[in-house]
Amino acid sequence: MNTISYHYDAKKITSGILHIGVGNFHRAHQQFYTNILLESEDQRQWGICGVCLLPSDEKIVRNLRAQNLEYSLTVCGRNGTDEVHQIGSLRELIWGIEDPEAVINKIADPSIRIITLTITEGGYNLDKETGEFMTKDEKIQQDLKNTGIPSTVFGFVAEGLRRRKAKNGEGITILSCDNLQHNGNTAKRAFTTFIEAQDKDLAVWVKDHVTFPNSMVDRITPAVSPEDVERLNRKSGMTDLAPVYCEDFAQWVIEDHFAAGRPAWERAGVEFTDDVTxxxxxxxxxxxxxxxxxxxxxxxxxxxxxxxxxxxxxxxxxxxxxxxxxxxxxxxxxxxxxxxxxxxxxxxxxxxxxxxxxxxxxxxxxxxxxxxxxxxxxxxxxxxxxxxxxxxxxxxxxxxxxxxxxxxxxxxxxxxxxxxxxxxxxxxxxxxxxxxxxxxxxxxxxxxxxxxxxxxxxxxxxxxxxxxxxxxxxxxxx
Missing domain, CATH: 1.10.1040.10 (N-(1-d-carboxylethyl)-l-norvaline Dehydrogenase; domain 2)
Structure with a gap:
């Protein structure tokens, strides 16, 4: 089995991207492309700060922290030949349950220029029949009052953007990486509806300073069972608490509409376009x-x-x-x-x-x-x-x-x-x-x-x- 290690100094990588939802697909897809890109010396400001917001995320947070946030990605070839990639592009990992203030402050940090998301289709809180954002949800109602620690992704992002606006006013891109049609439009509808209901002044700022490009993502990435962990480590010879495996095909097409710059992901195989339709x-x-x-x-x-x-x-x-x-x-x-x-x-x-x-x-x-x-x-x-x-x-x-x-x-x-x-x-x-x-x-x-x-x-x-x-x-x- 061929093992591919990264050759950049991970300690010198800074985070320019904040990603919410550090699941298997993200670690096999966006991290894969970014890991390749960071080999370019002029791109080392585009490391990823991962954010997990759910109580159920504790295990993955603990496992990744135990191994300095590095993990192995086994890419399974259609010809029967596998490659193991050592992934080092995840440079920070914040668990919102443990430190919600750190999440909010990181969104406000001017070094973060892109927020990416894999929160699943249901995570956008849109009514399945009407497509409208469901403001009457109990947790949404709590976050709309803005009287305590946020409990939803919308509450966290809104508070982070509010501090960003007050601190430096620099724009940012919110890029959905979820597998749904016109995911950027979906993200825009969800976040702007929430923000409009919570803070009309912030909504005006978001309209002028935040972009929501559509993207198309594709890579089969199965769930990893305990048996898979043993199997993958046995084949790779590693002791990895959080290995991932996927197919050898990957595609990522993104509308080139970024508010504050972007990585040169095209060097790693990402396609940029005016319209993903x-x-x-x-x-x-x-x-x-x-x-x-x-x-x-x-x-x-x-x-x-x-x-x-x-x-x-x-x-x-x-x-x-x-x-x-x-x-x-x-x-x-x-x-x-x-x-x-x-x-x-x-x-x-x-x-x-x-x-x-x-x-x-x-x-x-x-x-x-x-x-x-x-x-x-x-x-x-x-x-x-x-x-x-x-x-x-x-x-x-x-x-x-x-x-x-x-x-x-x-x-x-x-x-x-x-x-x-x-x-x-x-x-x-x-x-x-x-x-x-x-x-x-x-x-x-x-x-x-x-x-x-x-x-x-x-x-x-x-x-x-x-x-x-x-x-x-x-x-x-x-």
Whole structure:
């Protein structure tokens, strides 16, 4: 195994970035790029100060502090060859539960010019139906009063910016690194709504001094179990309390809209652009949609790991036909992107044994995934009179998955749909399989307006019930 150590003097690195949410993805993605960049002598003001705000963060804080904030990142190659990177770009680590004042003062520190975030989609506190910031949340209400120690990320950032404004007035960029569409717009809506409700003077300053670029992030980074810690250390020969592992593919595209300068991340492979929309559409329509496409049929066929499903050539052909025939005509490739190479790489990534994903994770919360990954392109396909065979089969598979809860091998399973409504459940349980097409996830698609679609869906629903998902999938492979 190849071990790659950094060659800069970590003690001479200063923090120019404050990152909130020091989880596995951040440590495999942003830290990875920054660690490479810090080899450049003129970039050593861009070290990262990590901030953790949750009680549950205590373990990672203790483990990282015990080893001078350094850790190992194992990059698992699709060819079976792994590389271990020693990461030294995390230069400070503050736990807000232990020292909230240190968090606030660091945000106000003029040396910090970028705040980055990985706080998950739910961390932005936006209503799932309306997209509006939920000011009535109990902790939000407490922080809006601004009478004590903040308890939310919004309270901490607002207080830090207030002190920054009073201290030096220098601008700053808030850069979301969460895996959601137009994440910068999401962050802007959340933080500016909170600040407007708490401090109108600060809101005026934020409008003129804070930017919120959108970014697109991509790297499969599994959770690390205790068994993984032992396995990774055994392979690397290290004693690391907080190792991380990931796939060998990484992508980060950022809108170049920074208020107070930025690292030259392009030297480490980051792409800068005026608009991330084309990159987001490519990822949503090819990577995320393909994950959803393979998930329910594969699960019904009895597969429980994605790499295991990708050993079935029928599944591979099914996914590749979807990419080539259904999606490629609808997704313009971003500048300097080879779409054929991108699709080839996706198939290889899905099949990577070293970072095997759970099919059940891909099946989780389909109610939220279909409206984002599948339905927009399906509407276009129906209007254009395109072949909808594969997407129709997917929707019939999803219905079978939710209703019958038994796979082709006779194994029973539980489903996880946290946003499923009582009305949705009635539609799933209805005797008429076409009732399922009124599910909340399909709102706005009007799929029942296409007689051809409904007939094909009914046919697939009946065949999956009688024959199983595997034989039906095989029958539609070109």
């Amino acid at each position: 084309a990159f987001e559409n490519m990822k949503l329509s090819l990577l995320n949609a393909s994950h959803t496409l393979l998930s329910y049929p594969s699960f019904l066929m009895g597969y429980r790991r994605v790499d295991e499903a990708m050993e079935d050539q029928n599944v591979v052909k099914f996914v590749r036909n979807f990419m080539d025939t259904d999606i490629t005509p609808l997704v313009p490739a971003p500048a300097n992107t080879d779409l054929e190479e991108y699709k080839k790489t996706l198939i290889e990534r899905f099949a990577n044994h070293s970072v095997s994903d759970q099919v059940s994770r891909l099946c989780f919360d389909g109610i939220s995934k279909f409206p984002v990954y599948i339905i927009p392109n399906l509407i276009t396909m129906i209007k254009a009179g395109m072949d909808v065979t594969r997407v129709t089969f997917l929707m019939a598979s999803y219905k079978h998955y939710l209703k019958y809860k038994t796979d082709d091998r006779g194994q029973s399973y539980e489903t996880a749909e946290p946003w499923l409504t009582a009305e949705d459940q009635k539609l799933i349980d209805a005797e008429d399989p076409a009732a399922f097409l009124d599910l909340s996830a399909f709102k706005g698609a009007d799929v029942k307006g296409s007689v051809k679609f409904v007939e094909l869906y009914r046919d697939f629903a009946e065949k999956i019930k009688n024959q199983g998902a595997g034989p039906v999938l095989k029958s539609i492979i070109k």
